[in-house]
Amino acid sequence: MLFHCINYPYFFLKVFLIFFPIFSLVVLLLAWEQLRLMPHAPWLGGLVAGAYLRLRGKALSHLPALYVGLRQVPPEKRRHRNRTVRLLGLLQAIEAAADLGSKEIARLTQSRAQFDRRLQGRRSSASLPAVAAVVPSRPHLSAAMIARAANVTPRAAL
Helix, strand or coil: HHHHHHHHHHHHHHHHHHHEEEEEEHHHHHHHHHHHHCCCCCCCCHHHHHHHHHHHHCHHHHHHHHHHHHHHHHHHHHHCCCCCHHHHHHHHHHHHHHHHHHHHHHHHHHHHHHHHHHHCCCCCCCHHHHHHHHHHHHCCCCCCHHHHCCCCCHHHHH
């Protein structure tokens, strides 16, 4: 009886947008472009989208990946007149970001395996295992960051 009063497409769309922040981000960007809230500042839509992801708690992991994915899609597709083409362009950007992310995970896994092969036969008090644990865990590192995390000197971190 309850299911007869639910308008199925809108109900599922609402559930979809609540549980998947990336797709709700796409809808937000499309709405920003269509409504033209600030026609002299179209770049503000990206900032609003970033603030939305920060509000949902997804900014640390999703924003850099989406940026890389958006760079893979041609601008003609992202700024097309047709809303469906724009939507497909944004979804292709998400797909490209996921593909590049999986390649990066494979690369980091391979580097971790190479570190593990180098660590075989080392003494247990060596600092190389600590450095090997820090390097694949973060995308951007400096010698000072490695030195602090692995408890070694900056020269040893190089």
